[in-house]
Amino acid sequence: MANDDTLVGELARLAHLELPPARAQVLGAQLETILGYIRGLQAVDVEGVPEYLPAEQVRSGLRDDIERADMDVDSALAGVPLAHDRLVAVPKFKD
Amino acid sequence: MARADYEVVIGLEVHCQLATATKMFSGCAYSIGDEPNTQIDAYTLGLPGTLPVPNRAAVEHALRLALAVGCEIPPLSRWARKHYFYPDLPKGYQITQADQPYALGGAIEIPDHDQPDDPLATRRVPLLRIHMEEDAGKNTHAGEYSLIDYNRAGAPLVEIVSLPALRSAAEAADYVRELRTIVRYLGISAANMEQGTLRCDANVSLRPVGATALGTRCEIKNLNSFKFIEAAINAEIRRQVDLLDAGEAVIQSTMSYDPGRDQTKVMRTKEAAADYRYFPEPDMPPLSIDAAWIAAAKASLPALPWARRRALVQLGLSAYDAGVLTADHELADYFDAALAACNDPSLAKVVCNWVTGELLKLLKTDHAEGLDDGDNTGGRLAGCPVSPAALAELIGHVEAGTISGRAAKQVLAKIFAEPGQSPAQIIERDGYRQVSDQAAITQMVREIVNAHPQQLEQLLAGKAKVRGFFVGQVMRVSKGQANPQVVQQALEAVLEQLAKTQEP
Amino acid sequence: MSASDDILGRSARALAKGIRDGELSSLDVTRAYLEQIHATEPALHAYRCVTSELALAQAQAVDRARASGASLGPLAGVPVALKDIFVTQGVETTCGSAILAGWVPPYQGTHAQRLADAGAVLLGKLSMDEFGMGSANENTPFEPVHNPWARDHVPGGSSGGTAAAVAARSCALGLGSDTGGSIRQPASLCNLVGLKPTYGRVSRHGMIAFASSLDQAGPMTREVGDAALALGVLAGVDPRDSTSLDAPVPDYLAAVDAGAQGQLAGTTIGLHRRALELDGLAPQVRDRFEASLAQLADAGARVIDIELPHFEHAVATYYVLCTAEASSNLARYDGVRYGLRRDRPSLRETYEATRHDGFGAEVARRILLGTFVLRADSYADYYGRAMKVRSLIAQDYAAAFARCDMIASPTSPVPSWRIGAKVDDPLAVYLLDVFTIGANLAGLPAISIPAGFTASAPRLPIGLQLIGPRLAEPALLRVAAAHEAANRWHLERPPASGGGS
Incomplete structure (x- = not known):
């Protein structure tokens, strides 16, 4: 794990990505370069501009409350990395 | 300070599972109590390439609830993603509504115990908002593994968020009762706490009586019965009173309630809280609820x-x-x-x-x-x-x-x-028809009086209790069909006659 | 010319007609393509998997259907291949990532379903940059793809496998996806037609998400007519995608046939001249672009200058938004329900090891960047601000389209480059998206078409891009067809396709 005190370490913790120190250093530097470029956006005057909404919809996009099966459940469960009976298994954790 | 010196401030977040045939965002059937991982589809499992499509019936249910409690319905609301990693959360985020919920304001009326003269007096507990979201799966823990059932994942929920306006544990329970009654009236949810179709989290804080600023709150999670709602809130009040009296600060925390010890305990503090990285759900357009839909839903309210x-x-x-x-x-x-x-x-x-x-x-x-x-x-x-x-x-x-x-x-x-x-x-x-024929009953009374001279003597001597014996006898003989009122009248008349004949 | 050369030389549209007319058998066509795959794959690595048995079975079904007099779909017997971002039930789908290696979808995506319903024959799945993130097809745990025009060069990305396969004639048409140019840029680098439709025109159900508000599926073909044919099959509302548009699907082929007459009178083409002053624009690309524009003017189009005031902010805006959405969309890859799993003693370590081993460097980079811009502390300054700039960019296009029917530009500022040349400078590669990402940010349709080759060796393709207003695909296809009718580049065969030009 990277040192959580660094920005990239904190991001990796949030993103649940293992980050060996060597990789953290490279990634940290690259992120800084990219963020430096992105900060150019701070120069844009966005006063009073609304956040973008994808083009207005011509229909409600809602569906009727009707069952519509789209897969074979057992074949989906067959693809689960670790299962016990029908339950999906992970290392024990505390709720 | 004693407990009486503090004012209790409680806000509730109640989750209510909507009674629809399919889930919130996919056409996957769902009912409680099925075999594990049978009520799943590609979306429920979070398979790559699947997309959420909102269930009109779920929105309709949620809309009716909002209108029933007087919420304002903005013309456009938005879905949002709330991110956290948890095995029961298939996509690594939950689709919910964040800064633009579908319903704002409104209130739940609870009995107002401050007006004991008027049993119908109510107090309005104002709501902050109601929003829709999808449920997570269920975890069980066995041996070295935790096991996940995704049947419940994606089930439609509404979350009703009150303002911090409740003053006691009993009021909190009243509030949930009223809310439960409303959703059942609307027919939008089974609202059963035991089965988890109604769930409650309580935010509790204290402040000195007379203070206006809110104290630091703690949130008690997963209160799954009315008894626990009251007990847990009271336990949390005790805990906070003890802390404050000892001069310690209440730290904003998430609590759980241990019914065995009747105590709340800290699960995690705010410092350890996740950054949920909310942002507008890009997989769905904003939800539009127009005036016509609102009017139709209003008209359907019971x-x-x-x-x-x-x-x-x-x-x-x-x-x-x-x-x-x-x-x-x-x-x-x-x-x-x-x-x-x-x-x-x-x-x-x-x-x-x-x-x-x-x-x-x-x-x-x-x-x-x-x-x-x-x-x-x-x-x-x-x-x-x-x-x-x-x-x-x-x-x-x-x-x-x-x-x-x-x-x-x-x-x-x-x-x-x-x-x-x-x-x-x-x-x-079965011959239940009552006999009210005065002549027939009078005849019956006469026969019984004549057959029990000893009791008659007692009665005439002033033993009023014996009257019941005669009535009972008539009812027995009539197999219960004699009209008791007529029997009483007949007995009265017969006795009067007897008295007359005995007096010279 | 051998029978096989005849088959491979035909457009998808001509193949469909030949099969419908009984002049060709679907089985012969499929066999010719499977042989071509066999011949070209060792040099190109365009395919992730080849579904020979399925293809032959589907081809036989088409032949049987024709023999029985059943009506055939518009793509009956046409051998197609899909970028591995498209979910195919029963056929491994990896999205170019180790985290999905071996994943066999238990459900069918809309694209595979619609193509099958139209009678298309599925040849296999095509390589891509992992999760669609890349411009060179080098961001992959598998073999990088080579450009059929110059084997030591990249095919572009992220739909690089699709571009290489279509260019090498190892499929008659291919399906790509485009989040910031991933259809158009590889089409440009491989001398193809690449069409990114209006956002919502084609369903996203069954297309593995990279950035949901930007992703759009579209055809990659050798000729404009084939793109129109495929779009007609793919377009239309899908009840499984609430962002899909239910606008009527027009006759795209009619638009192509109209354009092929070569008459563009009445069409106004906008030119954003300031964009041509970009430092990174290769002179040869600029020359070819200007030549193409002159051709369109010769055909009767009017060319006017337009302004896109926020043009230079598009790349930054795009990389905030696409990484934000990607960090979210890729949260589901946790080793719990499907895909790669690295078992560790604790749940947390299992997550972290799985995602570390499953994601490549570019994906990890974008997940971290996206996580950053969505954090509570940075949301307003990054994500929120970028969504506002996105509004400004969309407004710029809307204002431009009040004055013109479409906007022309180069597709990629540079032709293809040598494999490995740019792998250490992610920002430099991001900047190559400068011409394409505007259409994604504003949800607009855009097409890249062949516009000639570099004059210097190796001879590398160059593309012309046309961006139109929402749902203006017919107009784009019409102008693209007119341009195609005036040129013969689309008929050239790359060296690595086994035949001469």
């Missing part, structure tokens, strides 16, 4: 609990009876239907006594479910073999003197035992 209670009190019922009848809208509907069938509004109290007394007693024996404020008050009338019209008919027979009240109870029990029979059929078949 009369709500407080309105019905007030209407029943207007009919002459006590506030208590009104409360019992309206705790369950089906019961209230039943009452209304039975009273209407009686064609006589002055019978309200009589009908109420039959419904809340005999009928519920029989239903309880039948269904083994209570009429307390426990969880299973809904659906009691399902399969009730006595229709409101039949009950009205039965009451009509009593009122007309065709049968006695006692006989009527037996008739009712017989209809339960033999569904499909009408009161009239059973009355005729």
Whole structure:
């Protein structure tokens, strides 16, 4: 794990990505370069501009409350990395 | 300071699972109690390439709730993603609504115990908002593994968020009760705490009496019964009083309640809280609820609990009876239907006594479910073999003197035992018709009086209790069919005659 | 010319007609393509998997259907291949990532379903940059793809496998996806037609998400008519995608046939001249672009200058938004329900090891960047601000389209480059998206078409891009067809396709 005190370490913790120190250093530097470029956006005057909404919809996009099966459940469960009976298994954790 | 020196401030977040055939965002059937991982589809499992499509019925249910409690409905609301990693959360985020929920404001009315003279007095507990979201799966823990069932994942929920406006644990429980009654009236949720279709989190804080700023709050998670809502909040109040009295600060935390010890304990503090990285859900357009939809949903709203209670009190019922009848809208509907069938509004109290007394007693024996404020008050009338019209008919027979009240109870029990029979059929078949023929009853009384000279002597000597013996004998001989009132009158007349003949 | 050369030389549209008319058998066509795959794959690595048996079975079904007199779909017997971002029931789908290696979808995506319903024959799945993130097809745990025009050069990305396969005639048409140019840029680098439709025109159900508000599926073909044919099959509302548009699907082929007459009178083409002053624009690309524009003017189009005031902010805006959405969309890859799993003693370690081993460097970079811009502390300054700039960019296009029917530009500022040349400078590669990402940010349709080759060796393709207003695909296809009718580049065969030009 990277040192959580660094920005990239904190991001990796949030993103649940293992980050060996060597990789953290490279990634940290690259992120800084990219963020430096992105900060150019701070120069844009966005006063009073609304956040973008994808083009207005011509229909409600809602569906009727009707069952519509789209897969074979057992074949989906067959693809689960670790299962016990029908339950999906992970290392024990505390709720 | 003593506890009385602090003001308790409580806000509730109540999750209510909506009763739809399919899930919030996919056409996957869902019902409680199925085999693990049978109620899943590609979306439920978070398979790559799947997309959420909102369920119109779920939105409709949520809309009706919002309108029933007086929320404002913005023309456009948005879905948002809330991110955290948890095995029961298939996509690594939950689709919910964040800064633009579909419903704002509104209020839940709870009984106002500060006005003991007016049992119908209420206090409005204002809501912050209601929003829709999808549920997560369920975890169990066995040995070295945790096991996940995704059946519940994606089930439709509404979360009703109150303002911090409740003042006691009892009020909090009242609030959840009222809310439960409303959603059941609307028919949008089973709202059963035991089964998890109604779930409650409570935010509790204290402040010195008179202070305006809110104290630091702690959130108690997963309160799954009315008993625990009250107990946990009271335990948390005790904990915070102890902290403050000891001069320590309350730290904003998420708490759990341990019923065994009757204590709340810290699960995590705010510092350790996740950054959920909310952002607008890009997989769905904003949700548009237009004026026409709102108007149609409004028109579909039933009369709500407080309105019905007030209407029943207007009919002459006590506030208590009104409360019992309206705790369950089906019961209230039943009452209304039975009273209407009686064609006589002055019978309200009589009908109420039959419904809340005999009928519920029989239903309880039948269904083994209570009429307390426990969880299973809904659906009691399902399969009730006595229709409101039949009950009205039965009451009509009593009122007309065709049968006695006692006989009527037996008739009712017989209809339960033999569904499909009408009161009239059973009355005729089993000879419950009351004999009110004065001459016949007088004849019967004479015969009995003559047959019991000893008791007659006692009675004439002033032993009034013996009167009951004679009435009982008449009822026995008449197999209960003699009209007790007529029997009393006949006995009176016979005794008077005897007295006259004995006096010279 | 051998029978096989005849088959491979035909457009998809001509193949469909030949099969419908009984002049060709679907089985022969499929066999010719499977042989071509066999011949070209060792040099190109365009395919992730080849579904020979399925293809032959589907081809036989088409032949049987024709023999029985059943009506055939518009793509009956046409051998197609899909970028591995498209979910195919029963056929491994990896999205170019180790985290999905071996994943066999238990459900069918809309694209595979619609193509099958139209009678298309599925040849296999095509390589891509992992999760669509890349411009060179080098961000992959598998073999990088080579450009059929110059084997030591990249095919572009992220739909690089699709571009290489279509260019090498190892499929008759291919399906790509485009989040910031991933259809158009590889089409440009491989001398193809690449069409990114209006956002919502084609369903996203069954297309593995990279950035949901930007992703759009579209055809990659050798000729404009084939793109129109495929779009007609793919377009239309899908009840499984609430962002899909239910606008009527026009006759795209009619638009192509109209354009092929070569008459563009009445069409106004906008030119954003300031964009041509970009430092990174290769002179040869600029020359070819200007030549193409002159051709369109010769055909009767009017060319006017337009302004896109926020043009230079598009790349930054795009990389905030696409990484934000990607960090979210890729949260589901946790080793719990499907895909790669690295077992560790604790749940947390299992997550972290799975995602570390499953994601490549570019994906990890974008997940971290996206996580950053969505954090509570940075949301307003990054994500929120970028969504506002996105509004400004969309407004710029809307204002431009009040004056013109479409906007022309180069597709990629540079032709293809040598494999490995740019792998250490992610920002430099991001900047190559400058011409394409505007259409994604504003949800607009855009097409890249062949516009000639570099004059210097190796001879590398150059593309012309046309961006139109929402749902203006017919107009784009019409102008593209007119341009195609005036040129013969689309008929050239790359060296690595086994035949001469």
